[in-house]
Amino acid sequence: MVPLNYYLVLSGVLFSIGTAGVFLRRNLITVLLSVEIMLNAVNLTLSPPAATTAPWTARSSPSSS
Amino acid sequence: MDVVSFYIFAAIAVLSSIGVIGQRNPMHSVMLLIVSFGGLAGLYILLDAPFTAVTQIIIYAGAIMVLFLFVVMLLNAHTEDDSLPAGLGPHALRFGALLSALLAVEVVWGLSRVGVTGFNSDPGAASAISSVAAIGQTLFTQYSFAFEVTSILILVSMVGAVIIAGSRARGGR
Numbered sequence: 001m002v003p004l005n006y007y008l009v010l011s012g013v014l015f016s017i018g019t020a021g022v023f024l025r026r027n028l029i030t031v032l033l034s035v036e037i038m039l040n041a042v043n044l045t046l047s048p049p050a051a052t053t054a055p056w057t058a059r060s061s062p063s064s065s
Numbered sequence: 066m067d068v069v070s071f072y073i074f075a076a077i078a079v080l081s082s083i084g085v086i087g088q089r090n091p092m093h094s095v096m097l098l099i100v101s102f103g104g105l106a107g108l109y110i111l112l113d114a115p116f117t118a119v120t121q122i123i124i125y126a127g128a129i130m131v132l133f134l135f136v137v138m139l140l141n142a143h144t145e146d147d148s149l150p151a152g153l154g155p156h157a158l159r160f161g162a163l164l165s166a167l168l169a170v171e172v173v174w175g176l177s178r179v180g181v182t183g184f185n186s187d188p189g190a191a192s193a194i195s196s197v198a199a200i201g202q203t204l205f206t207q208y209s210f211a212f213e214v215t216s217i218l219i220l221v222s223m224v225g226a227v228i229i230a231g232s233r234a235r236g237g238r
Binding site: 002005006007008009010012013014015016017018019020021022023024025027029030032033034036037040043044047048050 | 094168
């Protein structure tokens with residue numbers, strides 16, 4: 001399988017591209033698109049650790065807090 | 066095989082994202098962003114998260130990007146004016162590009178030092194928890210409070226948008 005680092009590095013690169021777009025572009029719509037790129041980079045950060053850690057189960061004691 | 070497809074999807078996502086911020090036409094930017102979301106959906110499929118991939122396609126590429134396309138077409142903003150904003154010279158743009166390049170270098174350097182190992186979950190359990198039935202059952206039983214709070218939050222933002230647009234249409238009262 002692909003190591004977890006690859007996904008994190010990819011999302012970091014995507015986030016940097018988004019920040020570069022926010023800094024560089026002067027059009028409001030393109031700035032909003034860059035913000036969307038950053039949001040998706042953060043989404044991509046959240047998913048691989050969920051795939052690596054031990055899976056939660058749907059019916060495992062809801063009052064376990 | 067997995068690594069090869071990861072590289073393909075990652076190249077699609079990164080190159081089209083660079084194209085988004087490199088295009089001068091906002092319409093082309095939106096189209097390239099849809100391509101980038103497609104690459105990210107492929108990555109989610111590689112991560113055994115098909116539900117996330119499908120919602121990525123439906124919600125982002127389907128709904129949000131259509132909204133952006135409507136905005137671009139309604140505003141007639143097909144080209145970008147070359148005028149810099151007031152008080153910002155070309156040095157400010159170069160400084161911003163330098164800052165984001167530094168951010169990229171820092172993130173890649175820091176993450177390459179973290180020794181995270183590979184996946185250790187078995188694919189059966191991963192596909193079992195990422196099935197739509199399991200997600201729906203958990204969402205409406207265990208996390209129903211968070212679900213309802215999120216729906217109230219969306220309702221509040223929707224009412225706020227209607228109020229702001231309505232007051233502006235009535236003359237900014």
